[in-house]
Amino acid sequence: xxxxxxRDAVFYELYVRAFADGNGDGIGDLAGLTARLxxxxxxxxxxxxxxxxxxxxxxxxxxxxxxxxxxxxxYGTLEDLRTLIEQAxxxxxxxxxxxxxxxxxxxxxxxxxxxxxxxxxxxxxxDWYVWSETADRYADARIIFLDYEPSNWTYDPRRGAYYWxxxxxxxxxxxxxxxxxxxxxxxxxxxxxxxxxxxxxVDATPYLYEREGTNCENLPETHTYFKRLRAFVESxxxxxxxxxxxxxxxxxxxxxxxxxxxxxxxxHFPLMPRLFIALAQGEYEPIRRILERTPEIPxxxxxxxxxxxxxxxxxxxxxxxxxxxxxxxxxxxxxxRLNLGIRRRLAPLLGNDGRRIRLAHSILLTLIGSPFLxxxxxxxxxxxxxxxxxxxxxxxxxxxxxxxxxxxxxxxGRLYAPVIDASVYGYRQVNVRRQRADxxxxxxxxxxxxxxxxxxxxxxxxxxxxxxxxxxxxxxxLRRYGEETLxxxxxxxxxxxxxxxxxxxxxxxxxxxxxxxxxxxxxxxxRLRLEGYGFRWLGL
Ligand code: NOJ
Ligand code: CA
Numbered sequence: 001x002x003x004x005x006x007r008d009a010v011f012y013e014l015y016v017r018a019f020a021d022g023n024g025d026g027i028g029d030l031a032g033l034t035a036r037l038x039x040x041x042x043x044x045x046x047x048x049x050x051x052x053x054x055x056x057x058x059x060x061x062x063x064x065x066x067x068x069x070x071x072x073x074x075y076g077t078l079e080d081l082r083t084l085i086e087q088a089x090x091x092x093x094x095x096x097x098x099x100x101x102x103x104x105x106x107x108x109x110x111x112x113x114x115x116x117x118x119x120x121x122x123x124x125x126x127d128w129y130v131w132s133e134t135a136d137r138y139a140d141a142r143i144i145f146l147d148y149e150p151s152n153w154t155y156d157p158r159r160g161a162y163y164w165x166x167x168x169x170x171x172x173x174x175x176x177x178x179x180x181x182x183x184x185x186x187x188x189x190x191x192x193x194x195x196x197x198x199x200x201x202v203d204a205t206p207y208l209y210e211r212e213g214t215n216c217e218n219l220p221e222t223h224t225y226f227k228r229l230r231a232f233v234e235s236x237x238x239x240x241x242x243x244x245x246x247x248x249x250x251x252x253x254x255x256x257x258x259x260x261x262x263x264x265x266x267x268h269f270p271l272m273p274r275l276f277i278a279l280a281q282g283e284y285e286p287i288r289r290i291l292e293r294t295p296e297i298p299x300x301x302x303x304x305x306x307x308x309x310x311x312x313x314x315x316x317x318x319x320x321x322x323x324x325x326x327x328x329x330x331x332x333x334x335x336x337r338l339n340l341g342i343r344r345r346l347a348p349l350l351g352n353d354g355r356r357i358r359l360a361h362s363i364l365l366t367l368i369g370s371p372f373l374x375x376x377x378x379x380x381x382x383x384x385x386x387x388x389x390x391x392x393x394x395x396x397x398x399x400x401x402x403x404x405x406x407x408x409x410x411x412x413g414r415l416y417a418p419v420i421d422a423s424v425y426g427y428r429q430v431n432v433r434r435q436r437a438d439x440x441x442x443x444x445x446x447x448x449x450x451x452x453x454x455x456x457x458x459x460x461x462x463x464x465x466x467x468x469x470x471x472x473x474x475x476x477x478l479r480r481y482g483e484e485t486l487x488x489x490x491x492x493x494x495x496x497x498x499x500x501x502x503x504x505x506x507x508x509x510x511x512x513x514x515x516x517x518x519x520x521x522x523x524x525x526x527r528l529r530l531e532g533y534g535f536r537w538l539g540l
Contacts, residue, residue, distance in 0.1 A: 005094065006199065006241045006265055006370060007302045008460040009046035010450055013309060014375040015061070016053055016075050017416055019397050021408035026415045028396070028407070030071070030080040034087050039432065043378060043443075044450030047094040049201055051310055053081070054098075057107050059170050061310075061394070062098075063203060064105035068188040078195065085196040096199035096243065097192055101185045102207050103171040111172050115159045128181055129172045130164035130210060138164070141216040146339045166207045166216075176208045176225060186232050193233070199241035202226075202263070205256060206246050218252050226262050241265060243304060247316055250294045260298035267304040268294070268369060270317035273326060275307065275363060276349070277318075279356060280329045282493035283472040286322075291368075291466065302460070303369030307360055308377060311390055312341030313349070335385045345393050347380035352424060354380075355533035358445060359490060362535045365453050366479065366488040368464050378446050379435055382425025387417065395420050400433040452514050452537065458484045467501055474499045474530070478540075487511060487538040491530035501526045503540070511538040 015028070022031030030053070040048060052062025055070045062072065071078055088095050104111055113125035135153035143149055145167055153162040154169040163172045174181050192200065206217040208225055226244070233240050243265040244256045250270055256263045271294070274286040297303070313330075315323045323340065330349050331342040342349070350356040357380060364371045376397055384392040396419045399406030405419045405427035412419075419427050435441035453459050462481035469476060473493035479486045485504075491497045502525045511526065512519045514537040520526075528536060 003239050004264075004300055004302075005239075006047070006243075008454075008457060009094070009370050010044070010365075010453065011047045011049050011096070011304070011370060011372040012040055012043070012045040012375065013049045013051070013306075013372055014397075015051045015310060015394050017051075017061070018394050018407075019375060020399070021410065022076075024409040025074075026408050026410035027074045028416070029074065030076040030084050034080070034084045037084075037087055037091055037093065041091040041093060042447070044447055044454065045093070045373065047096055047199065048088065049096040049199075049372070050098070052098045052100065054100075057105055057170075059105070060168055061390075063100055064103075064107075064168070064171050065100050066105045066107045066109075069191055081195055089196075094198035095196075096201055096241070097197050098203055099185070099189060099192070099200045100203040101174070101188075102204045103165060103167060103173045106170045106172055110174075115156050115163070117159065124180075127178050128175055130175045131159065131161045132164070133161055135162045138210050138212060138216050140214060141166070141210070144339070164210065166204065173207065173210075176221070182225060182228070186229065189229065189233065190236060193237045193240055197240065199243060201243045201245065203245055205244040205263075206248060206252075218246070218248060218255060223255055223258065223262060226256070227258055230258075230262050243267070247314055249317055250290070254295045254297065257297050257301045260300045264300065265302045265304050265370070267306065267372075269314065271303075271367075272306060273313070273315055273318050273322065275360065276313070276326060276330060277322060278475065278492055279350070279360060280325070284466075284468075284475040284492060285472060287367075287475060288466055288468065291464070294368075304372055305364055305367065305369040306372040306374070307364055308346045308349075308374045308393070309372070310374065310394060312338040312343040314339075314341045316340050333385070338389065343383070343385065343390055343392055345381060345383040346374070346377045347425065348382050352380065352382075353533075354442060355531075357442060359492070359533045359535055361446060361449065362488075362537070363475065363490055365449055366459055366486075366537065367477070370460055373446075378443050379430050379432065380425075380442050381430055382420050382422065384418065384420060391417060398427040398431040400431050401428045405431060406433070448515070456484065456486060456514070456539075457481050458486050462486070465504075469499050469501060471497060471499050473497050474501075476501055478504065485540040486514070487526070487540055488535070489528060489530065489538070490535040491533055494532040496529060496531050496534075498527065498529050501528065511540050513537065514539055 017028045019028045020032030020036045022029045053075050054065045055067035056062045085095050110125050110128050113119040113121040114129045209219045209221040210216045241264045244263040246253050246256050247269045253266045256266050274290045277286040331337045395417050396407035435443035458479040458481035462479035465478045467476040475490040510519050
């Protein structure tokens with residue numbers, strides 16, 4: 001088994017609740033997903049990342065865990081999970097689950113014991129969470145869920161003290177200064193590895209420890225603990241990939257790779273909003289600047305890149321001016337805004353313009369890192385801003401134009417969330433069956449793109465050199481790996497553009513279009529004409 005498989009992989013993020021309902025109760029489940037694996041194999045992704053499937057009161061869609069060692073009954077059983085993994089592996093698909101180490105649900109028995117002095121296990125769990133007599137400690141830590149929480153401390157009358165939480169007040173932070181907590185989270189990891197998973201996406205990594213006088217993010221103690229976690233995985237199951245969610249500036253994220261001894265992968269959060277700025281402004285500068293600020297990472301490591309995910313499009317890692325621009329441009333209706341972000345899906349963000357959606361994907365698939373697709377975006381699904389919080393980007397997958405979009409056999413009123421039924425993005429127009437039958441659909445385009453990407457290891461492993469033509473509407477770069485040099489050219493503007501690209505010494509020759517196989521004769525430079533939002537993938 002190739003241990004650094006994640007460096008060539010395309011990931012598909014999905015919410016089990018939203019994907020396919022196997023037992024007709026209106027809620028997507030593991031059996032439903034298992035029955036749809038052929039779709040994912042045919043699409044051409046390599047790995048599936050499941051949003052939380054653990055026991056939970058679901059006040060944060062499972063990021064509020066009440067039992068780390070079981071599957072939520074809505075989704076099935078551990079047995080169902082093992083079946084899913086086995087069936088995925090048969091199709092060459094890998095499976096990534098979540099680890100939510102920073103906090104639990106307030107319903108978790110550990111918290112119940114911790115908060116209640118009369119609880120029989122109080123002595124054991126008393127210090128498993130971060131308690132304080134006052135609410136003024138760690139005053140330099142920012143509030144993340146700004147639209148919901150006034151403070152990172154909430155008073156618990158039972159214990160007569162405040163507990164610390166970086167997210168919702170129903171998600172108390174675990175106390176990593178307690179050795180038993182440190183040990184327990186390794187047990188949790190061992191348990192999910194034993195179920196057969198290939199990777200673990202670790203939630204909210206910057207916040208494990210708190211220290212007075214700091215912003216309580218990225219602390220050295222936090223890195224020490226994750227190195228310990230990695231050492232455990234290395235000794236127990238070295239093929240298992242660890243992916244960190246650190247929504248931080250590139251120089252701070254760099255530390256989460258360590259010397260190749262911490263996380264295998266980190267999401268590149270700051271790149272994402274700059275792709276949207278570049279698309280809106282029609283020029284490559286924002287992308288150039290963030291790539292310039294992106295440090296080298298150890299050779300065994302990889303960036304995770306994405307356009308959208310299950311959360312709001314976060315605007316934490318931008319300047320206030322950039323945030324104002326993005327909010328104005330992409331979230332004109334205040335209901336589209338959430339915390340420091342935008343709660344919309346990709347297709348509506350890009351005006352449902354097929355050229356821009358393809359262009360955005362083309363950049364995602366060819367720039368640095370391993371790309372993550374978000375379920376439904378391969379169809380150009382829409383969102384429902386009438387639903388609260390982030391629920392509007394987590395609606396049922398649109399399979400066909402039958403009842404409930406083919407998602408569930410339950411009566412429509414019993415679905416966990418409504419299927420999108422509005423004209424443009426409604427399931428009668430936007431669905432898998434229809435796009436499969438249409439050779440020009442987004443789905444079929446993406447299928448082809450993934451097949452081409454798979455043939456060229458330079459996309460996952462190659463170096464990146466930006467070409468920076470004078471025409472700033474043209475984002476062009478070389479990816480080189482071994483003998484291969486690829487030239488990727490993107491027109492960020494709506495108008496057709498001409499560009500002269502100087503070719504590096506030694507590679508001038510006969511570039512072949514990776515999509516059409518067409519070969520062009522060129523000299524020392526390559527003159528290209530691109531349609532508005534057009535792009536070319538060339539092998540030199
Ligand atoms: C990040 C997750 O992506 C988000 O959905 C969740 O609400 C927070 N972490 C808290 O766990
Ligand atoms: Ca179900």
